[in-house]
Amino acid sequence: GAVVSQHPSRVICKSGTSVKIECRSLDFQATTMFWYRQFPKQSLMLMATSNEGSKATYEQGVEKDKFLINHASLTLSTLTVTSAHPEDSSFYICSAGSDRYQETQYFGPGTRLLVL
Amino acid sequence: DAKTTQPPSMDCAEGRAANLPCNHSTISGNEYVYWYRQIHSQGPQYIIHGLKNNETNEMASLIITEDRKSSTLILPHATLRDTAVYYCIVGGSASKLTFGTGTRLQVTL
Numbered sequence: 001g002a003v004v005s006q007h008p009s010r011v012i013c014k015s016g017t018s019v020k021i022e023c024r025s026l027d028f029q030a031t032t033m034f035w036y037r038q039f040p041k042q043s044l045m046l047m048a049t050s051n052e053g054s055k056a057t058y059e060q061g062v063e064k065d066k067f068l069i070n071h072a073s074l075t076l077s078t079l080t081v082t083s084a085h086p087e088d089s090s091f092y093i094c095s096a097g098s099d100r101y102q103e104t105q106y107f108g109p110g111t112r113l114l115v116l
Numbered sequence: 117d118a119k120t121t122q123p124p125s126m127d128c129a130e131g132r133a134a135n136l137p138c139n140h141s142t143i144s145g146n147e148y149v150y151w152y153r154q155i156h157s158q159g160p161q162y163i164i165h166g167l168k169n170n171e172t173n174e175m176a177s178l179i180i181t182e183d184r185k186s187s188t189l190i191l192p193h194a195t196l197r198d199t200a201v202y203y204c205i206v207g208g209s210a211s212k213l214t215f216g217t218g219t220r221l222q223v224t225l
C-alpha cells in the first residue's frame with residue numbers, strides 16, 4: 001500500500017505560538033488530503049479536506065483561520081495551528097487519496113501536539 | 117455517509133480467528149465498506165475494503181452479506197500484535213471517512 005509520512009511526530013510548544021505539521025505522500029500523488037484530530041480516548045474527527053491547488057473545505061465547527069491548510073503540491077499538505085492554546089493539544093492525523101488508489105485512503109502516523 | 121454499529125469490545129485467543137461484526141443497514145448502493153485499525157498512538161492502518169463481493173488479502177477477509185446491510189472482518193489467525201481498535205466505515209470512493217467508536221479487540225495468550 002501507499003506510504004504517508006508526517007513531520008514532526010511530536011511537538012511541544014508554548015501557548016500563543018504557531019505550529020506547522022507536514023503531511024507527505026511518499027510514493028504516489030495525492031490529489032486529496034484529509035486532516036483529522038483525535039483527543040484522548042476518542043475517535044478520529046475530520047477537520048478538513050484539501051484538494052491540490054484549491055482551498056480546503058472545513059468541517060462544521062472547525063475554524064479555518066485557526067487551522068490553516070495548504071496543499072500546494074501533489075505530495076505535500078501542511079496544517080498550521082495558529083496561536084495554539086492548551087485546548088488544541090491533540091493527535092493530528094492526515095490521510096491521502098489519489099487517482100492511483102481511487103477507493104482507499106492511507107493515513108500518516110500522526111503528530112502529537114502538546115501546548116503548554 | 118451511512119452510519120455503522122460495532123460492538124465496543126471483543127476478546128480473542130491468540131491463534132484463533134477473530135470475527136468482527138459491523139452493521140450498516142443504511143448503506144447506499146455506491147458506498148464501500150472499509151476496515152481500518154488503530155494501534156495505540158499510531159495512525160489508522162488500512163486493512164481491506166469491498167463493495168459487494170467478499171474480499172481477501174494478506175491481512176484479512178471481508179464478508180459482506182447479500183443485502184449489504186452488514187459485514188464481518190475476519191482475522192484468520194490472530195496474534196498479540198492484532199490488538200487494536202478496529203473501525204468499520206462506509207463511504208463513497210475517495211471521499212471523507214467518518215469514524216465511529218470502533219471495536220477494541222484484545223488478543224490474549
